[in-house]
């Protein structure tokens with residue numbers, strides 16, 4: 001897998017002759033098996049770029065909200081994107097958050113991002129001290145263990161059901177596209193949850209969301225969440241209490257989900273950012289399923305399509321309305 | 324429990340459903356007195372937050388009603404609202420909120436009779452469910 005070298009070469013070339021001021025990508029994080037955003041402005045810095053199974057954060061976020069200055073401010077930025085991140089770019093272009101001329105999209109084919117907690121299950125909770133990604137497998141080493149794990153066994157939930165792993169929109173594409181994936185049970189986890197009784201669903205929702213500490217990391221990393229003032233931060237009127245009361249927490253999550261309805265690309269950045277390991281994507285994917293089934297839309301796939309919730313068809317199904 | 328009376332919030336658009344409620348009133352059609360009416364300019368004005376907030380503050384049921392598709396005073400308000408509710412309703416059910424707690428209907432200004440029927444149905448449905456507990460803020 002020598003995407004990494006190709007990526008660095010392309011970045012160097014863009015910085016040298018492409019009129020690009022910086023490349024936004026990933027570099028190795030300070031801990032093993034982690035990555036961190038990299039803003040490379042020089043050729044030397046570009047040599048720190050990586051792309052492997054840990055590059056989970058959706059870097060499109062640097063073009064939106066208060067962090068947009070990092071990518072914009074008269075600068076031209078190259079940004080490295082997986083399939084989902086590219087869909088975020090498409091959405092943000094449509095929503096006028098990014099100017100096409102300000103960004104050079106560097107697409108990479110993605111084999112899926114690993115879920116740290118799934119890897120930790122495999123190591124029996126022992127700390128990973130060395131990590132490498134060999135494509136099909138990942139190897140992890142630590143005190144008393146040195147194991148190879150098939151990547152498919154430790155993929156993030158969002159990646160298991162990913163249909164478009166390649167950047168759909170890109171100026172430069174590094175490596176071989178994987179092509180559209182035929183995922184049979186795209187919404188399996190949602191369907192399994194739907195089959196539970198209402199009581200059981202409520203119990204699980206309660207269990208999951210009572211862990212939330214309202215740090216808003218999930219919102220902060222989301223490239224689709226860019227309001228200048230988020231409804232949870234509003235004081236006048238204050239829509240929702242800033243407490244850990246379960247009702248406040250659940251309302252925050254339900255409304256956030258509706259705000260990203262038809263706009264969420266299921267990149268999983270929110271879930272990865274959550275310090276409490278809350279399975280956030282279950283709700284997002286439920287909404288995505290409704291949007292796909294009812295409106296036949298998928299976020300960020302068609303650059304010309306209006307986001308689902310700002311559009312309508314007259315004859316749409318209205319089974320939920322009293323007859 | 325038999326004489327327990329639910330509190331139901333009815334969010335009605337001013338052009339159709341509110342006028343429908345008015346017609347029910349002037350025509351002296353009887354319907355259960357369990358609803359508290361909030362008038363909004365259009366069903367498109369109804370932010371899902373209104374619904375969540377009402378559940379949180381202890382309403383046992385919520386009815387949102389607007390003009391029939393095609394009859395919106397602002398042309399497309401109810402179409403946009405419909406998409407919103409089309410996602411909100413399944414999402415609420417998904418997290419375990421009883422389906423009948425939050426209901427949607429279209430009632431025109433000429434449908435006083437129908438307004439009474441809708442309110443009767445919602446009231447009966449919510450009575451069957453009993454008082455709302457989930458999502459109510461415990462203070």
Ligand code: SF4
Pocket residue numbers: 058218221222223224225260263264265266267268269270271284
């Ligand atoms: S809600 Fe989560 S999965 Fe969806 S776009 Fe935002 S960060 Fe990505």
Ligand code: SF4
Pocket residue numbers: 211212213214215216217218219273274275276277278280
């Ligand atoms: S990141 Fe996790 S803990 Fe923080 S607000 Fe989001 S769900 Fe809650």
